[in-house]
Amino acid sequence: MSKRYGDRTAVDDLSLDVKPGAVTGFLGPNGAGKSTTMRMILGLDRPTAGTALIKGVPYHEIRRPLRTVGALLDARAVHPGRSCRAHLLALARSNGIAKSRVEEVLETVGLAEAAHRRAGALSLGMSQRLGIAGALLGDPEVVMFDEPVNGLDPDGVRWVRHLMRSLADQGRTVFVSSHLMSEMQLTADHLVVIGRGRLIMDAPLAEVIARSSLTAVVVRSPHAGDFSARLASAGIRAERSGENELVATGAAIERVGDLAYEAGIRLHGLSTRQASLEQAYAELTADSTEYGARREGARNGDR
Numbered sequence: 001m002s003k004r005y006g007d008r009t010a011v012d013d014l015s016l017d018v019k020p021g022a023v024t025g026f027l028g029p030n031g032a033g034k035s036t037t038m039r040m041i042l043g044l045d046r047p048t049a050g051t052a053l054i055k056g057v058p059y060h061e062i063r064r065p066l067r068t069v070g071a072l073l074d075a076r077a078v079h080p081g082r083s084c085r086a087h088l089l090a091l092a093r094s095n096g097i098a099k100s101r102v103e104e105v106l107e108t109v110g111l112a113e114a115a116h117r118r119a120g121a122l123s124l125g126m127s128q129r130l131g132i133a134g135a136l137l138g139d140p141e142v143v144m145f146d147e148p149v150n151g152l153d154p155d156g157v158r159w160v161r162h163l164m165r166s167l168a169d170q171g172r173t174v175f176v177s178s179h180l181m182s183e184m185q186l187t188a189d190h191l192v193v194i195g196r197g198r199l200i201m202d203a204p205l206a207e208v209i210a211r212s213s214l215t216a217v218v219v220r221s222p223h224a225g226d227f228s229a230r231l232a233s234a235g236i237r238a239e240r241s242g243e244n245e246l247v248a249t250g251a252a253i254e255r256v257g258d259l260a261y262e263a264g265i266r267l268h269g270l271s272t273r274q275a276s277l278e279q280a281y282a283e284l285t286a287d288s289t290e291y292g293a294r295r296e297g298a299r300n301g302d303r
C-alpha cells in the first residue's frame with residue numbers, strides 16, 4: 001500500500017503479511033506511518049495505491065467486522081458521556097454480539113468495578129483497558145493494537161503482555177505497534193520495522209537481534225592476536241578488546257569455534273554478546289528518524 005497526503009508520502013509501497021499464532025510488533029520512529037497503515041487495514045483511511053486484506057477480504061466487506069478483527073487505535077475515541085458498560089453495550093448491539101459478552105470483557109480487562117464510570121472521566125490507563133475491551137468484544141481472530149501500553153502502570157503493562165501472548169497462543173493474529181523496545185523484546189515473536197513509510201525489516205525478533213552489528217562473539221584466548229588474523233583471513237571482522245580477548249562480528253559462535261579448532265588455537269572462553277532490541281532498532285532506523293533530536297553539535301552549527 002501507499003498513502004499520500006497532498007505531497008507528503010506517509011506510507012510508501014509497503015507490503016507485509018501478518019501471520020496468525022504470533023505477536024507481530026510494528027515498530028518505527030514517530031511519523032513513520034504505523035498509524036496510517038493500521039487505519040488503512042481497518043478501512044478508516046483509503047490507500048492511494050494498493051489494498052489491505054483481512055483473511056482475504058477488505059475490511060469493508062466483512063459483515064460483522066468486530067467478530068473478525070478487533071482494534072484499539074485511539075483509546076480516547078469513545079463517547080465521553082457514556083459509561084464503560086454503555087459504550088460496550090452499544091458496540092455489542094451494532095455488531096450482533098450477545099450482551100453477556102460485555103460483562104465478560106469488562107472482567108477480562110479489570111474494569112468490572114468501574115463499569116458504571118463515564119468513559120470521559122477515566123485515566124489514560126483505564127481508557128486503554130476500555131479500548132482493549134472493545135477490541136476483544138467480538139472474540140475476533142485478528143487483533144490490532146496501536147500503542148496499547150500507553151499510560152499503563154507496570155502492572156497494566158505486564159497484563160497487556162500476557163494478554164497478547166495468550167491471544168497469539170490461541171492461534172489469533174496479534175499486530176501491535178509500540179515505541180517501547182524493551183517491551184517488544186519481551187512480547188513480540190516477529191517484527192516489522194518501518195521508517196519514512198517504507199519497510200526496513202520484516203523478520204523474527206531473534207533474527208533482528210542477530211543481524212545487529214552489536215551482536216558479537218567474544219573470544220578469550222592466550223593467542224588472541226593469531227586468532228584475530230585467522231578470523232580476518234576467513235572474512236570475519238574481529239577487534240581486540242583486551243590482551244587476551246577479541247570480539248568477532250558477523251559470524252555465528254559455532255563458526256568461530258570451528259575456526260579456532262581447525263587452526264589449533266587454544267580458547268579460554270567463547271560466548272555470545274547479544275544486542276538489545278533497543279540497540280538493533282536504533283541501528284536500523286538511524287537514517288529514517290524524521291523527528292529525532294539532532295545532535296548537540298549539529299544544533300550549535302546551525303546557529
Ligand SMILES: Nc1ncnc2c1ncn2[C@@H]1O[C@H](COP(=O)(O)OP(=O)(O)OP(=O)(O)O)[C@@H](O)[C@H]1O
Pocket residue numbers: 005008009010028029030031032033034035036037
Ligand atoms: N490526516 C493526515 N493528513 C496529513 N498528513 C498526515 C495525516 N495523517 C498522518 N499524516 C502524516 O503521515 C505521516 C505518518 O504518520 P503516522 O501517524 O501514520 O505515523 P506513526 O508511525 O503512527 O507515528 P507516531 O509514532 O508518531 O504515532 C506523518 O508524516 C504524518 O504527519
